[in-house]
Amino acid sequence: MSFYNSGKLDAIFSNRSNQTYIIAEIGINHNGSFDEAIKLIDAAVDAKVDAVKFQKRDLEAIYSKTILDDANTQEWSFEYLIPLLKEVELSDSEYKKIREYCDLKKIDLIITPFDENSAKFVGELGVSAFKISSADMTNISLVQECANYGVPLLISTGMWQDGDIKECALFYNSQKMKYAFLLAQSTYPAPYENLNLKYFQRLQELSQNDVVGYSGHERGTFIPVACVAMGYKIIEKHITFDKTLKGPDHKASMTPSEFGEMVSNIRDLESALTSEKKVNQAEMLNKEAFAKSAVAVRDLPVGHVLIKSDIVYKSPGKGIFPHQIYKYFGKIIKNPIKKDHYIDETDFKEVCKIKDWKKFEFTQEWGAKCRFHDYDAYKVINSKVVEFHCSQSDFDMEFTPEETSQAGLIIHAPEVYDRKLIDICSTDEEYVKESLGILQKTIDKTLELHKYFPHHKPKVVMHLGGMFLDDKDVKDTDILIDRAIENFAKLDYDKDAIDIIPENLPPRPWYLGGEWFQHAFMSSHDMLRFCQHFDLKMTYDVCHAQLYCNLFDRDINEYTKEIMPIVSHVHISDAYGTNGEGVQIGEGCMDFDALFDIMGEYSFSWVPEIWSGHLHEGAGTYECMKILEERYATKL
Numbered sequence: 001m002s003f004y005n006s007g008k009l010d011a012i013f014s015n016r017s018n019q020t021y022i023i024a025e026i027g028i029n030h031n032g033s034f035d036e037a038i039k040l041i042d043a044a045v046d047a048k049v050d051a052v053k054f055q056k057r058d059l060e061a062i063y064s065k066t067i068l069d070d071a072n073t074q075e076w077s078f079e080y081l082i083p084l085l086k087e088v089e090l091s092d093s094e095y096k097k098i099r100e101y102c103d104l105k106k107i108d109l110i111i112t113p114f115d116e117n118s119a120k121f122v123g124e125l126g127v128s129a130f131k132i133s134s135a136d137m138t139n140i141s142l143v144q145e146c147a148n149y150g151v152p153l154l155i156s157t158g159m160w161q162d163g164d165i166k167e168c169a170l171f172y173n174s175q176k177m178k179y180a181f182l183l184a185q186s187t188y189p190a191p192y193e194n195l196n197l198k199y200f201q202r203l204q205e206l207s208q209n210d211v212v213g214y215s216g217h218e219r220g221t222f223i224p225v226a227c228v229a230m231g232y233k234i235i236e237k238h239i240t241f242d243k244t245l246k247g248p249d250h251k252a253s254m255t256p257s258e259f260g261e262m263v264s265n266i267r268d269l270e271s272a273l274t275s276e277k278k279v280n281q282a283e284m285l286n287k288e289a290f291a292k293s294a295v296a297v298r299d300l301p302v303g304h305v306l307i308k309s310d311i312v313y314k315s316p317g318k319g320i321f322p323h324q325i326y327k328y329f330g331k332i333i334k335n336p337i338k339k340d341h342y343i344d345e346t347d348f349k350e351v352c353k354i355k356d357w358k359k360f361e362f363t364q365e366w367g368a369k370c371r372f373h374d375y376d377a378y379k380v381i382n383s384k385v386v387e388f389h390c391s392q393s394d395f396d397m398e399f400t401p402e403e404t405s406q407a408g409l410i411i412h413a414p415e416v417y418d419r420k421l422i423d424i425c426s427t428d429e430e431y432v433k434e435s436l437g438i439l440q441k442t443i444d445k446t447l448e449l450h451k452y453f454p455h456h457k458p459k460v461v462m463h464l465g466g467m468f469l470d471d472k473d474v475k476d477t478d479i480l481i482d483r484a485i486e487n488f489a490k491l492d493y494d495k496d497a498i499d500i501i502p503e504n505l506p507p508r509p510w511y512l513g514g515e516w517f518q519h520a521f522m523s524s525h526d527m528l529r530f531c532q533h534f535d536l537k538m539t540y541d542v543c544h545a546q547l548y549c550n551l552f553d554r555d556i557n558e559y560t561k562e563i564m565p566i567v568s569h570v571h572i573s574d575a576y577g578t579n580g581e582g583v584q585i586g587e588g589c590m591d592f593d594a595l596f597d598i599m600g601e602y603s604f605s606w607v608p609e610i611w612s613g614h615l616h617e618g619a620g621t622y623e624c625m626k627i628l629e630e631r632y633a634t635k636l
Contacts (some may be wrong), residue, residue: 003126004103008050009152012233013178013211018273020228020266023110023236024049024259032088036241038101043256043404044239050264051108052099053131053236057089092121099125109380110154116145123149129210131236134186134215135432136159144175153179154234156215158186162202169206179235181206182213188219188252197223200232202452217252217577221262228266235266237629254391264471271305281581281611282510289513291317293342294325300337305330311343318615319344320562329521342519346616354617360629362636365408365605368621369614372399378618385410385569386453387461391414392417395441401452410569412461413442421511424487425520432487435465436474440516443493450498459499459569459605464488464530466520467509478529480520485533495535501568502530503539506547508579515579522548524562537568543582543609546575546590556590560598570606572628572636582611585627592632600635 011017030037037054044052070317090098095111102109108128113119114135119142122130131145132139134156146153155172157165165181172179181203195218203212213234214227224235238253253261279287292313300310313322319342320328328348335347354377359540360366367385370378370464372394378386379401385408386392392414408425415422422435444462466480493500505521520526522544531538540563542556549556574588575581585592608628613620628636 003099004106004108006050006108006130009108009129009234013152013180015130015210019270020101020232021051021234022049022263022266023053025053025215025236025238025249025253027053027055027112027238028088029238029245029249029253030088030090031245032090034090034094034097037090037098037388039096040239040241041098041101041105041107043241044106044259047239047256047260048267049107051110051128051155052088052102053110053112054095054114055133056095056122057114057387058117059188064166067580073616095121095125098177113142113146116142119145122146127151129154132156134184136361138164140168140171143172143177147175147177147179151178153177154182154213154236155179156182156186157203158184158215165203165435166206169208173208178241179207180209180211180213182215182234182236183213183232185217188249189219189397190252192223194219195223197227197230200227200230214501219252221254221258221265224262225265225269228269231292235262235358237262280510280515280579282514284612285510286513288316288318290315291321293317293319293321293327295319295342296337296339299339300333302333302336306315306333306343310368314340316342318342344616346619349616351619352622354378357381357618357622360625362629362633363600364603366625366636367407367410367607368618368625369412369607369609371614372397374614375401379405379407383407385456385607387412387569387607390414390442390445392438395445399449404451405453406455407453409450409458410461410605410607411442411446411449411458413439413463415463416512419512420523421465421467421516422463423467425465425483427483428464432483436487436490440491443491443498446498455467457497459501461504461569462500462502464502466505466522467511467516469516473516477520477523477526481526481530483539484520484530488530488534499537499568500534501537501539502527503541503565503571504544504548506541506544506581507551508547510579510581514566524559527563528566531566536566538563538566539569539571540564540567540604541571541609542590542595543571543573543575543588546588547578547581550589551578552577554587557594557598560595564599564602566603567599567604570604572606572608573611573624574610582613584610585624596632596635605635 009021012021019184027042041052078491099109110129110131110156111122111127112131112133113122129152132143132153132155136142137160138157138296183200200212204210211233214232215236216224238249239259240250240253243250243253292315294311295314297312308329331348335349335351337343337347365384367383367387368378369387369389387410389412417438422438424432424435426432446458446460464484504527505518507518507522509516509518527538545559546556573582574585574590576583608621610620610624
């Protein structure tokens with residue numbers, strides 16, 4: 001029969017996945033209630049696990065009639081357990097409904113059969129894997145029956161010593177079974193001092209398989225995270241709504257919130273377990289601020305040969321670093337270097353000055369980003385629009401261009417003021433008031449500068465907030481958008497005189513030297529809802545959108561189709577992962593052919609936004625423009 005199987009477990013067995021396979025063991029924690037079982041599946045899905053696991057028993061095939069008829073004839077544990085197992089066993093029809101519900105929720109279903117009759121039922125029902133309980137690790141006939149169905153076997157090793165595990169492993173290996181041992185300690189809850197976590201290396205050796213898992217019954221969430229750090233590839237823990245309920249497993253289980261915390265911590269750990277040392281954008285900014293590079297002690301003219309006495313080392317770390325400068329001693333300087341200015345490798349190369357950039361031909365209204373202080377250098381390219389990215393202090397700067405421009409004026413409002421982020425989604429009224437004050441200053445400054453760019457209606461790009469330093473569990477971003485709508489309405493502006501165009505934001509933005517967590521203004525839903533409320537257009541940052549789609553497994557082309565009707569202005573760069581912003585075109589993961597096919601049906605202005613693209617006579621920006629013209633001029 002056909003049933004949902006994510007393929008994630010198969011990918012682990014074939015070494016095609018670096019992601020831990022996480023199982024929420026529902027077991028018998030549903031207490032015999034089908035409705036409770038469904039609720040626990042929903043909780044597991046919300047916790048973002050890969051699979052849910054149940055248990056199936058035919059009690060008459062497991063226990064003798066004497067025990068079933070009168071458990072009191074045995075040890076007290078049977079008197080407790082047998083009546084409980086009779087109460088909690090779900091019917092065959094309920095298991096079929098569970099199978100259908102897992103298909104609907106797109107989550108793997110795993111079942112532990114405790115007897116061969118149940119194994120046959122489970123095999124015909126369809127599962128992503130069989131789980132073999134610790135008690136049945138040595139039950140060769142049951143294991144063989146499960147192996148007949150061609151899906152992986154996850155075999156717990158609690159209750160047994162090394163010699164027993166070795167003997168079973170020799171048999172499993174001789175039969176070429178597809179299996180993984182799960183380290184387990186069959187006490188509920190299990191004491192930490194008896195977990196023997198380092199034994200996983202022995203399990204790898206015995207099973208001749210790198211795939212070893214952990215089935216935990218201890219309290220807390222940190223042991224499974226530690227297991228992932230050690231190399232375990234499968235994690236199983238029990239899930240319950242109430243640890244005080246009767247039953248053997250509840251007290252050794254985790255609540256849905258604990259499960260979600262564990263899964264989140266494991267995924268964060270996985271993202272950190274890389275062997276390649278990379279420098280991210282926030283580190284680059286911090287390196288520029290704190291590291292030291294070679295600085296000229298005097299004006300160095302073109303033709304000068306650099307010597308050691310020409311330099312000292314100072315911040316910013318934007319130039320040649322001390323450990324690399326020796327490569328440049330004896331080289332001829334090809335661009336003049338001012339006293340106290342950092343020396344860069346481009347100072348030894350022929351650099352295309354902004355005034356010498358080729359004339360670009362694009363279909364849409366194109367432009368470049370600059371600051372007030374370098375506008376004179378950029379105005380010579382005669383772009384259709386110019387976007388000024390402002391800092392808080394720019395508003396106190398006198399900026400009076402010598403002549404008016406034909407270009408459209410776009411001002412990007414500051415994102416930071418007084419080392420705080422603009423955020424009108426906040427519940428702190430004073431914080432919102434300060435944020436609105438900066439945004440109002442931006443509006444006023446834009447209108448003031450409009451006289452120098454009089455031929456087009458000016459635009460203001462805004463970041464409106466919804467970011468957190470910690471990853472708060474904000475599932476309903478409508479709450480944040482509600483606050484933004486309420487507060488944005490307090491701004492004073494004339495829609496006939498100026499266009500305010502909020503920008504979509506990335507999921508893991510770099511602010512103030514580190515990574516933050518964005519919630520509002522990422523999704524197409526948020527952008528459409530906010531902009532349509534005020535009848536606004538928006539700024540579409542295609543890099544931010546790609547990062548959002550990467551994180552939340554969305555299709556950027558569908559995202560683009562949804563928001564393009566309200567797009568007025570576009571920021572263009574490539575992207576990678578979930579926080580790789582501002583990458584040069586072709587160096588990230590974006591499919592610009594498909595993207596620009598969709599966008600080309602609409603009219604908009606645009607600028608490149610390459611990380612540090614403004615440095616060295618705008619070298620990164622110029623390279624981006626040349627690539628875009630060569631490949632996409634008719635669409636842009």
